[in-house]
Structure formats: structure tokens, C-alpha cells
Amino acid sequence: MNWKKHDYDDIPGTYVFDGQRAHPAYALNKLLYTFNQQQNRDAFDADPAAYCDQLGLNAELKEAVVQQDFMKMLRLGANIYYLAKMAVPRGMSVQDIGAAFQQITTPEFQQKLAEKGHNLSAKLETKGDYWHG
Amino acid sequence: MAKIIGGVTSSHIPAIGNAISQNLTQEPYWKRFFDGYQPAKSWLEEAKPDVVVVVYNDHGLNFFLDKIPTFAIGCADQYHNADEGWGLKPVAPFTGNAALSWHIAESFIAQEFDICTCQEMLVDHGLVNPMRALFGDQEPWPVQVIPLVINTVQHPVPSAKRCLKLGQALKVALESYPEDLRVVVIGTGGMSHQLQGERAGLIDVEFDLECIDKIATDPEWLTQMSNTEIIRRAGTEGIETIMWLVMRGALEQKCNVIHKHYHAPISNTGAGVLVLENQ
Numbered sequence: 001m002n003w004k005k006h007d008y009d010d011i012p013g014t015y016v017f018d019g020q021r022a023h024p025a026y027a028l029n030k031l032l033y034t035f036n037q038q039q040n041r042d043a044f045d046a047d048p049a050a051y052c053d054q055l056g057l058n059a060e061l062k063e064a065v066v067q068q069d070f071m072k073m074l075r076l077g078a079n080i081y082y083l084a085k086m087a088v089p090r091g092m093s094v095q096d097i098g099a100a101f102q103q104i105t106t107p108e109f110q111q112k113l114a115e116k117g118h119n120l121s122a123k124l125e126t127k128g129d130y131w132h133g
Numbered sequence: 134m135a136k137i138i139g140g141v142t143s144s145h146i147p148a149i150g151n152a153i154s155q156n157l158t159q160e161p162y163w164k165r166f167f168d169g170y171q172p173a174k175s176w177l178e179e180a181k182p183d184v185v186v187v188v189y190n191d192h193g194l195n196f197f198l199d200k201i202p203t204f205a206i207g208c209a210d211q212y213h214n215a216d217e218g219w220g221l222k223p224v225a226p227f228t229g230n231a232a233l234s235w236h237i238a239e240s241f242i243a244q245e246f247d248i249c250t251c252q253e254m255l256v257d258h259g260l261v262n263p264m265r266a267l268f269g270d271q272e273p274w275p276v277q278v279i280p281l282v283i284n285t286v287q288h289p290v291p292s293a294k295r296c297l298k299l300g301q302a303l304k305v306a307l308e309s310y311p312e313d314l315r316v317v318v319i320g321t322g323g324m325s326h327q328l329q330g331e332r333a334g335l336i337d338v339e340f341d342l343e344c345i346d347k348i349a350t351d352p353e354w355l356t357q358m359s360n361t362e363i364i365r366r367a368g369t370e371g372i373e374t375i376m377w378l379v380m381r382g383a384l385e386q387k388c389n390v391i392h393k394h395y396h397a398p399i400s401n402t403g404a405g406v407l408v409l410e411n412q
Contacts (some may be wrong), residue, residue, distance in 0.1 A: 008361040013331030014369055018288035022198055033197050035218040080329040080370070081192040081286065085218030094401060098333035109334055113398040116336040120397060127342065131169045131394040131406075 013101075017079050025077025031055040031065065032082035041089055070097050135233070135310040138180045138317055139388065139411055140380040141173055142348075143263035144404035145189060145321040150221050150262045153270065166404060169394030170266050173408050176391055177267060180410075182317040184230055184277045186237075186303065188379040189259030189321040190285040192217070195251070201287045202249035204299065206241070207280035208234040212256045224261055225272035233310055234279050240306030246299055256280050263321045276317075285322065285373045293363065293375040294356035300382020307383065320380030322373030325366070326402040334401060335368040341403040342395060344374055349390045349407060352381040377407070385411045 003020040015021060022029065031052065034040040044051040052062040064072040068090075070083055080094075087097050099109035124130040152158055158167040194217050196202070210231055214223040234250075241248045260280055268275060281303075284290050291299075300318070307316050324341040327333055344367075347354040355363075355378060363372055389410045397403035 006361070007359075008364055011332070011361075011365055013333075014327065014364070015330050016288055016364065016369060017286065022287055026198070029198050033193055036194065036216055038216065041218070074329055079193070079198070079286065084328075085193065088219040094328050098328065098401065101329065101331055101333045112334050113336065113401060116334075116338060116403075117397045120338065120395075123338070123342075124395060127346075129390070129393055131172060131392060133165065133168055 015074055021077040022079070023077075025061065027056050027058070028061045028065065028073065028076060028078055029082045031057060032078065032085050035085040035089065070100050074101070135184075135307045135312060135314040135316050137304060137307055137383055137411055138182060138315050139176075139391070140318045140320060140384050140409045141177070141267060142320045142377050142380060142405060142407040143170075143173075143266055144323060144399070144402055145259045145262045146400045146402050146404070147219060147221070147258045147262070148400035149266055150258055153265050154222065163399075166396045166399045167266070169396060169406055172392040173267055173394070173406050174269070176408050176410075177317065180317060181315060182276050183314045184233065184279060184316045185319050186279045186281055186307075186316065186383075187260045187263065187319045187321065188281045188283060188376045189263070190373060190376065191282050192257055192259060192286065194257035195255040196282070198287055201284050202282070203284050203291055204241075204246060205249040205251055205254075205282040206234055206238055207254040207256075208238060208250045209252055209254060212254055212278060212280060214257070214261050215255050217257055221258070224265065224270065225274065227256065227260075227264070227274055227278040230277045230279060233312075233314070236310050237279070237303065237306040240309060241302055244302040244305060246302050254280055259321055263319055267319070281379065283376050283379065285376065288360075290360060290372060291375070292356070292360060293358060293378055296375045296378040297352055297356050297382040300379040303379065303383040318380045318383045320377035322376045323367070323371055324374050324403040324405050325368050325371040327368030328370050328401055330369075332368070335371075336397050336401075336403045337366055338397055338403060340366045341397065341405060344377070345393055345395060345405045345407055348377050348381050349393070349409060352378055381409070384409055388412060
């Protein structure tokens with residue numbers, strides 16, 4: 001197969017979810033989609049490997065799922081919204097996954113986020129027409 | 134004739150739903166974010182819309198990746214929320230307006246927007262959370278709801294320019310509906326954020342503020358950017374901000390800016406509320 005190159009391919013640390021990513025990971029995203037239902041979450045928890053087999057995952061996808069390796073699943077083509085369907089019921093937030101992607105702790109990830117809002121009130125005041133409470 | 138009173142924008146991040154359900158809205162982390170919704174809520178109370186058209190993207194509740202319409206409209210009498218896998222308790226169902234939905238669908242297709250019509254549609258946090266933030270939890274909800282779904286999840290996704298044009302087509306559709314209805318269009322999503330990859334946690338406050346300012350007064354500005362340029366600045370999930378342009382396109386070129394609110398970070402996101410009123 002000859003996948004077309006895109007001008008977003010060179011954005012660092014970014015995996016734009018297009019056909020080239022969605023196609024090889026179709027079974028993986030389908031598995032993650034089944035987690036919308038409680039009975040499927042329970043069936044997966046009871047035997048993750050068997051559940052992967054049932055959903056037709058190949059060995060590489062299955063390994064990433066069973067290891068709950070979010071970076072690996074992302075690289076293999078998992079969509080982030082679908083990954084969240086696996087993470088959140090396990091008590092993980094998207095910030096925990098974000099920290100895992102960067103190999104830092106969640107508090108470090110949250111600190112980096114908090115810095116983005118530094119001096120926000122002052123910035124908004126200079127613009128004049130924003131709500132200030 | 135249906136009359137478009139104005140437009141409102143809101144983030145739709147899942148954490149909004151959790152914060153409301155867990156009564157955290159006045160906690161220090163959330164207070165400024167939610168307090169900034171109050172002027173929008175007051176405006177809606179006074180505007181008393183009969184119908185809201187909510188523009189959002191589905192995140193894998195109604196649509197799986199097997200079939201992804203670029204544009205889809207709910208054409209049902211009722212829309213249910215359901216488990217998205219995150220343990221959020223579904224909210225009360227929303228009442229639709231099937232006759233208006235089908236009118237909009239016919240008008241869109243006549244205007245060469247070949248939209249997918251859905252006679253059954255589950256609505257996810259993309260629609261539910263802006264409704265909860267803007268109206269508070271209500272049963273029944275005080276307005277009829279028309280879901281208008283834009284694909285911002287699986288690329289190729291439509292351009293910002295196309296979204297503005299869809300909004301302009303929505304204006305034509307609504308204004309040719311014979312019944313006297315008061316309509317507000319709600320554009321949801323954004324603003325800058327990236328949830329995935331090593332670049333997760335990206336927020337660009339400058340870009341977000343420019344978007345709010347320009348969408349209010351010069352929406353063509355955002356249509357000059359390609360999706361790649363928007364993703365570069367605002368993140369892969371920040372592309373959702375193009376949905377604000379559907380709201381903007383449905384309004385008059387010149388409209389009154391009633392309210393601007395911005396907060397960052399909230400969850401992983403820069404979040405904006407913009408209230409525009411037709412003159």
C-alpha cells in the first residue's frame with residue numbers, strides 16, 4: 001500500500017488520526033468502542049487476552065492492549081477518545097495518559113498545564129472586553 | 134418565520150459533566166470557569182429560545198469509526214444520552230423537533246451540503262455538557278434540541294471555511310422555516326488542546342483569544358487557515374474550534390458581542406464562552 005504523505009506528518013509528538021492510522025487499528029478501536037457497555041468492560045476484565053482474540057486483534061495489537069500500554073496503542077493507531085474508554089473506568093484520567101505519553105508524573109503534567117494559565121487574568125484585563133467576575 | 138436570536142459557544146470537555154454531577158462548580162479549581170457562564174445563562178433566560186441547534190462532534194457514542202458522516206443532523210422526536218464508558222450517569226433525554234430537522238436537511242441538500250439524516254441518535258458529552266453548563270440540569274429541558282454533528286475525529290475533517298459556509302446554509306434553512314420559532318445556535322468544542330502523543334497538554338492562550346476576538350468580528354480570519362495550520366497551533370483536539378464557525382455563519386455579519394469569557398487551563402483545555410446577538 002502506498003499511503004499519501006500529509007503536511008501534518010511532521011508535527012512533533014502528534015499522531016493525526018487519519019485513514020493511515022485508522023485502517024490498521026480498526027479492530028483495536030472497535031474493541032475500545034465496545035467498552036461503552038458495562039458488560040463488555042466486565043468481560044474484558046475477566047480475561048483480557050481472550051477478549052482480544054474474540055474481537056480479532058492481531059498479536060501486536062493484542063500485546064499492547066493486554067499490557068495496557070497507552071503509548072504503544074496510540075502508535076499502533078488507537079484514537080485518543082477511544083483510549084479514554086479503556087482508561088477512565090480504570091481510574092485513569094486523560095491527564096494520567098498525557099503524563100504517560102511524556103513519561104512524566106501526573107502532578108508534573110498538571111503543573112505544565114497550570115503554567116499555561118500563568119498571568120491569564122492580567123492578560124485578559126489588558127484586552128478589556130472579557131469577563132472578570 | 135423562525136428567527137435566529139443569537140449564538141453561544143462553549144467547551145464540551147467531559148470534566149464539565151463530572152464537576153456539575155459532583156457539585157464542584159464553586160470549588161476553587163472550577164469557580165472562575167463556571168462563574169463566567171452566568172452572563173450567558175442570563176442571556177439565554179431572557180432570550181427564551183424555543184429551539185437550540187447544538188453543533189458538536191461525536192466521540193464514539195452514536196457513530197463508531199465504521200461509518201463517519203462529515204455532517205449529520207438528528208431528525209428525531211427525542212435524543213437520549215448513554216454510557217460512553219466513563220461512568221457518567223446519563224442525563225434526561227432531549228426533545229427534538231423533527232419537522233424542523235427535516236426542513237433543515239432539505240434546505241442543506243438544496244444548498245449542496247449533502248448531510249446525513251439520523252432518525253435515531255444518541256447524544257454524547259459534546260452536546261450534553263454545553264447544555265448542562267448553559268441551562269443547568271433540568272428535567273424536562275427548557276428548549277427543543279437539534280443535534281448537528283461535525284466530524285472532527287477521523288481525518289479528513291471538513292475545513293474551517295466549509296464550517297462557516299455550513300453555518301451560512303443553516304441561516305438560510307432556519308430563516309425559511311414557516312413557523313415562528315426563536316432559535317439559538319450553540320457552537321461547542323475547543324479551544325486549544327491536545328490529548329494525545331508527546332505533545333499532549335498543549336494550550337495556546339494567544340491563539341484562543343485571537344479566535345474568540347476574530348470569530349466575533351471577522352470570522353473569515355479562521356477560514357484562511359488550513360486544518361494543519363490549526364492543528365499546529367491549537368492541537369489535534371483543538372481542531373474542534375472550527376465548529377464555532379458553524380454558529381458564526383448562522384448569524385448576521387455584524388452582531389452584538391454580549392459576553393466573552395476565557396479560562397485556561399480547565400482539565401487539559403483552553404475554554405471560551407462567546408455570546409453573540411443578532412441586531
